Amino acid sequence: MTVMVIVPVVATIAGVLVVSRFMFTPMLNAALMACAVVGVVTVPFSIMLGRAIARRTMWEREAESARRQLVAWISHDLRTPLAGIRAMTEALEDGVVSEPGEVAVYAKQIALEADHLSKLVDDLFQLSRITAGALNLTLHDVRLTDVVSDVVAASRPVAALKGVQLRAVAREWPVVRGSDPELMRVVRNLVSNAIRHTPEGGAVSVQVDVDGGEAVVRVDDGCGGIPEDVLPHVFDVGFRGSVARNPTGAGLGLSIARGLVDAHHGRIGVQNHGPGCRFEVRLPLR
Template sequence: MIDPNEPFANMVGHALHILPFALALVLPVVAVGTALLYWVRRGSLTTTMTVLVLVPMAAVLTGVLGVSGFMFNTTLTTMALVCLLVLLVTLPVALVLGRAIARRSVWEHQARERERAAEASRRELVAWISHDLRTPLAGIRAMAEALADGVVSSPPEVAGYASRISGETRRLSGMVDDLFELSRITAGALELTMSQVALGEVVSDVLAAQTPVAQRKRVRVLADASRAPVVLGSDPELARVVRNLVSNAIRHTPPDGTVAVQIGVDGADAVLAVDDGCGGIPDAELARVFDVAFRGSAARTPSPSGEEQVGGGLGLAIAKGLVEAHRGRINAHNHGPGCRFEVRLPLAAV
């Protein structure tokens, strides 16, 4: 041990004499600690922080014990206790800090993933909408030019062109309405006027409007509203949810198929279920049916007649946003000959 009464030069000389011995003891500990850090580098950040705290402490204690010749005098005992106290303080701090950094890293990673997914969704939406807008616009332009140039002159042909232009215009108008509604949802600008709404009446109104569409496609629409729950919501937005689900079911159900709408109560929730005859959705696509601009594969049976245009991929995304704005839940799963879309909304307090 170093005597404090020795001259400074002697103390420096003594320290230089024991330095190689101290390094010989400390370096193996550092090497083992480095190997341990490399081994746990892919583990949790908390484990890494713990190893980072323990390795220097172990190296210091090993060096002190080796230099002292493992002679546990008062000075060595005091130093060991100080090292132990530092370890007891720094180790919990390292654990807490490691967990905090890990949570922040996970949050930042998830935020980046959400941002990338949102950007990909926006690009996909722009691509889909650009295509869908060009198609009816090109048709309207061609038919308008034919009428203006006198290519079509007989009254029946003119009436047919006018009817087709009107249909394409309605389709464009619907797409614009969907985009506006989706923008309100994604921007958080949706304002709901909440009141007690009889879900059965909403379903009845929607089915009355959708029945002509189903009849043109020879699709049967069955409704079971034996229990008509009352929910707290906004009537226009709930009607849009039901309309989007029913029209989606009719669109993807082949001729002579059946669309079934059921209303019921399950605990504290009102349940709306819409079953179609689409033939089922592949399991890999079930989790994406509510994504913006997602239309699925050919397993979703298209209309063979071509009268029903393929949707813009926005209806289900809008339905999901509106349901969640009502603090409800919506999901889809294969059921029977097709798929079931199920909406759960909190019952209104009586």
């Protein structure tokens, strides 16, 4: 863009100078001054425009790269359970598995894989609604403590199965303006993420508090911490973790949580705390 502006300005000045050698031009100084003014005005503008175009092009390339990575990750996550379902159904069809007990085990495993696929598709649909700005929330008064209690109660069997202690502490009883399903999904994503990355014998703590005009939900885990250079990317789409956080799942849960918190005009963040990480959600009080 800068070159496209500079070339005609310089060409015009050169043309004026060449013409002035063949004819007497008393307005030569005025013409040169006009060309100089045009150059002073247009060149900086072209530089700014060129930089803006370059930034947008870079952003589009990064977005395209992120989209391709997400498609690759999702394709892998879809192929894994589909391959298992196909193998088990072929075993049932070919009569390789015929004992009633084995058939029941295979049927249960197929149902689990189907649930995994359903959750993955649901996450993709939710993320597409968030990124497209098509998320319409029905807001009403929500007791945040009730939301946390329901999520913790539903997550306790999973935590117990892994040998992780899950506890909830409510220091206040805040009421926020929000949507129950979306807020439950935010807390559920954070709690399930904390349980998944906390080793056996560790603990996950969920705290509800009030800080000024904001309701605060803190989820502490025992993942061992996240490198400081990785922390800013935790909520990126497709983030799968670092050395301390095993790369499991599609990497959509935290991105969805951030989008839902933003839709409630709140904030979400993460920091290293104690033996692991602390995810903190702040929502304006009613």
